[in-house]
Amino acid sequence: MKKITAFGSFLGLAVVLLWYANRDGESARVKRVVEEARSAVSWDGSETALQQIAAAGRLAGCLSKDVEVKVDVLGGLSGGLSGADEVKGAVLAARQHIPRLEVQFLDLTVSFTDPTHAKVELTANATTDKPKEINPQEFVLLLHKNEGHWYIDRVETIRTLQSQ
Numbered sequence: 001m002k003k004i005t006a007f008g009s010f011l012g013l014a015v016v017l018l019w020y021a022n023r024d025g026e027s028a029r030v031k032r033v034v035e036e037a038r039s040a041v042s043w044d045g046s047e048t049a050l051q052q053i054a055a056a057g058r059l060a061g062c063l064s065k066d067v068e069v070k071v072d073v074l075g076g077l078s079g080g081l082s083g084a085d086e087v088k089g090a091v092l093a094a095r096q097h098i099p100r101l102e103v104q105f106l107d108l109t110v111s112f113t114d115p116t117h118a119k120v121e122l123t124a125n126a127t128t129d130k131p132k133e134i135n136p137q138e139f140v141l142l143l144h145k146n147e148g149h150w151y152i153d154r155v156e157t158i159r160t161l162q163s164q
Helices: 002-040 049-062 084-097
Strands: 063-072 078-082 101-114 117-128 137-146 149-157
Touching: 002 049, 002 101, 002 117, 002 137, 002 149, 049 063, 049 084, 063 084, 078 084
Parallel strands: 063 149
Antiparallel strands: 063 078, 101 117, 117 137, 137 149
16 A cells, blocks of 8 residues: 555656646747747738738637637727637727737746746737837737647736726
C-alpha cells in the first residue's frame, strides 16, 4: 500500500513539474492566438472582400463559439457581443465603416489558473484614418484550451479611474 501511495505521489509531482516546465511553451501558444486575433482586427483598407472574409474567419478561429465581448472604451465603443458569429459579423461591418484600423497590444501578460485556462492582461492601442483619438485601453482576455488549441472565451475592458 505504501508503494502505491508513494508512486501516486511521485506521479502527481511529475505531472505538476511537467506542467510548470511546459508553461512557457503554453504561454507562447496563448500569445500566438492573441496575436492572430489582433492581426484579424487590424486592416489597412486595401483588402479585397475575400481577404476581409478570410480575416474574419481567422478571428473566429481564435474564439470559442460562446465568446463574450464586453467593451467600454474611453471616448469610443461601448457594448457587448455574444458568440463567435456575432463578433465576426461586427468586425466585417466595422470594416465597411472604418477604412483603416491598426491595433497594437502592449504590456501583454499571461497567467494560468490551471493547465487549461489562461488569463491575458494587455493594453490595446488603436489608430484609424479618423482624426478622433482612440485612447489606449486595458483589457482582460480569458482563454481555455481544448484539444491542444487555445480559444478566447471572454474579452472585457478593465475599468480605470478615468472611465469610472
